[in-house]
Amino acid sequence: MKRTYIPKLDDILGGGIIDNASVMFSAVPGVDYEAFGYQMLNGRLKDGDKGFIFTNVAEPETIVYEFRSYGWDLEKFLQDGQAFFVDGTSPFMGLPSDAKYSIKDYSQVEEAIMEAIEDVPDGIGVINNLSTLIDYLGEDETIDIIKKWNLHGKKYNTSLVYLFTKWDYNSNLIQNLKKSMDCVVEIKTIEERVIIGQGFMVAHSSWSEPSDTMVLFFVVQPGGVKVYIPKILVTGPYNAGKSTFVKKISKKSVSVDRKALSAFPTTIALDIGHLEYKGFVADVFGTPGQERFDLLLDVLGKESVGAFIIVDSTAPQTFARAKEMIRKTKAEAIPKVLVANKQDLPGALSPEEIREKMKVGKDIPIIPAIVTEGRGVTDALEALLGLIYGD
Amino acid sequence: MISVMFMEDHNMEFFDYLFEDAAPGDLILVYGPPKVGKSIFCYQFLYSSLVGGEPCLYIVADYGSRQLEQRMMEFNWFLRPYIQNGDVYIIDLLTRLAGVKVEDSGTLKFSSVQNLTDLMVKVGVSTRSLFRKSSKFRAILDSLTVIFAFNPPNLVLRLLKAYKARISEARGIGVVVHTTGTVEPSIENSLMELADLKLCFDGEKIQAESSAGEKFVQYTITDKGVKNIRG
Known part of the structure; x- marks a missing residue:
């Protein structure tokens, strides 16, 4: 097995990738994912393996610069002959190329990469970008060539890493691409009108049975791909049941308000929890309901990837305040679920009555709940994860 | 309707007339032969957006971000304060290609014309x-x-579909400039189909076409930008 050097990915894949694996990182447009291929290459080069990059998206000098911005010294490996480029960019831009292989016409690409694979036995090749190849060569020809490259990779024990941007290709093509690979890692966005986060999950692996966990990440320079624990926001009017909800949903939780008051007389008031559910890990922040704490809402809302809006189903007079809190936490721009709490109390409005009174669109799930008894809590979490995962 | 009425003394009412059928989330295609004022129109659209308090993304693909500032200065439209305030976000696709070593900053990002994924x-x-x-x-x-x-x-068409979806989802207004005759007619037709509003510049008049119908205005280019010639 070989390491991928992508945090968490080796664990999900059962220790890494098989030596001669073909791996495709498949990303929706807008996701920053080139670093996945580059990080794998850099790690393998540092381990002493040989490697190459086929590029049709940027000239080699720009890629060397990108590596440098991540804190990785590709230039050294190029000078040592441990790494080289298959340059499918410079000749098309009218620029000179001193790459080991230089593609002047796309009819040369198949052979050039076959030779490059032979040059890096037991090593790694990164193909950036598969999508551009498809639009130059056509769908059928690209699939044929990939199959040949992957067979050649097997023969020379070379790992091949493909970067694929999932533009509006037909589903048959995407299925055929996936079938041609040993492993497919899907890279997705978390979005609500705009992209607010990105995560990866293994869609397929021929040597292991990966979990369907989505790992959230960001790309930093220097550093590359870093995974992080996302924040989930719990907000709503005063006395709606937020603290209880945070406690019920979390594996561990603490109310900073109460802790702070007992140890130190200040008015910080947050419920903080940590949830782990079906592989999804997040920190949970419950905001104070009182207006005097509204300054905190913007700060907490900014970095959250999802929100629970808790309302007291018996108190329609607080719904306007709930909407105000959604606006103040910027929760209108993150996936969110409305939790209609206190359904056991007399006069509780049904989810549909609440939807009508609050004028909430059908795209926002409203989950009936009795949080004190834990009822509806898991349903709310499932609904939010469904929105975040985009399923 | 999109308003461009924020700039005083610029005889801009005709812009409102052209845009009255456009709505947030729409993609506007500005097209025509070279040297008829398409880019100047974009500078005007950008500047009116900033003056009116709406932030703006500007992707410069045919020249560098410095040239964008210089070209706008010729019309006394100064971008610098808005760049410093973070009101305008610029993606520059050409400067690095010219061999200039430049670093991304807060709202000025560099990419490459060939790297549409990165764009x-x-x-x-x-x-x-x-x-x-x-x-x-x-x-x-x-x-x-x-x-x-x-x-x-x-x-490129795939990019445009993704671009339109991204801008539309965020309820922004997207403008894309195309010089006619630079691609095959079939591609040009696909471009037209993507647009919600098409503005055709021919050097004398701007023809607006949308699902609501067609209309046109006569125009000229002055030191104040694209100006309506009143009939």
């Missing part, structure tokens, strides 16, 4: 940033000419 990453980051600043914003891509020159045309 969409930066569009995603910028729309998030602009959306957080204001629920109304504009995004201008000036122009497709060089992008078409260095990429398979079908890939």
Whole structure:
């Protein structure tokens, strides 16, 4: 097995990738994912393996610069002959190329990469970008060539890493691409009108049975791909049941308000929890309901990837305040679920009555709940994860 | 309707007339032969957006970001204060290609005409940033000419679909500039089909076409930008 050097990915894949694996990182447009291929290459080069990059998206000098911005010294490996480029960019831009292989016409690409694979036995090749190849060569020809490259990779024990941007290709093509690979890692966005986060999950692996966990990440320079624990926001009017909800949903939780008051007389008031559910890990922040704490809402809302809006189903007079809190936490721009709490109390409005009174669109799930008894809590979490995962 | 009435003394009422059928989320295609004022129109659209308090994304593909500032200065439209305030987000596709060593800064990002994946990453980051600043914003891509020159045309169409979806989802207004005759007619037709509003510049009149119908205005270029010639 070989390491991928992508945090968490080796664990999900059962220790890494098989030596001669073909791996495709498949990303929706807008996701920053080139670093996945580059990080794998850099790690393998540092381990002493040989490697190459086929590029049709940027000239080699720009890629060397990108590596440098991540804190990785590709230039050294190029000078040592441990790494080289298959340059499918410079000749098309009218620029000179001193790459080991230089593609002047796309009819040369198949052979050039076959030779490059032979040059890096037991090593790694990164193909950036598969999508551009498809639009130059056509769908059928690209699939044929990939199959040949992957067979050649097997023969020379070379790992091949493909970067694929999932533009509006037909589903048959995407299925055929996936079938041609040993492993497919899907890279997705978390979005609500705009992209607010990105995560990866293994869609397929021929040597292991990966979990369907989505790992959230960001790309930093220097550093590359870093995974992080996302924040989930719990907000709503005063006395709606937020603290209880945070406690019920979390594996561990603490109310900073109460802790702070007992140890130190200040008015910080947050419920903080940590949830782990079906592989999804997040920190949970419950905001104070009182207006005097509204300054905190913007700060907490900014970095959250999802929100629970808790309302007291018996108190329609607080719904306007709930909407105000959604606006103040910027929760209108993150996936969110409305939790209609206190359904056991007399006069509780049904989810549909609440939807009508609050004028909430059908795209926002409203989950009936009795949080004190834990009822509806898991349903709310499932609904939010469904929105975040985009399923 | 999109308003461009923020700039005083610029005889801009005709812009409102042209845009009255456009709505947030729409993609506007500005097209025509070279040297008829398409880019000047974009500068005017950008500047009116900023003066009116709407932040803007500007993708410069045919020249560098410095040239954008210089060209706008010729019309006394000064971009610098808005750059410093973070009201305008610029993606520059050409400067690095010219061999200039430049670093990304807060709202000035560099990409490459061939790396459409990276361009969409930066569009995603910028729309998030602009959306957080204001629920109304504009995004201008000036122009497709060089992008078409260095990429398979079908890939450029795919980019445009993704670009339109991204801007539309955030309820921004997207403008894309295209010089006619630089691609095959079939690709040009596909471009037209993507647009909600088409503005055709021919050097004398601007023809607006949308699902609501067609209309036109006579125009000329002055030191105050694109100006209506009143009939």
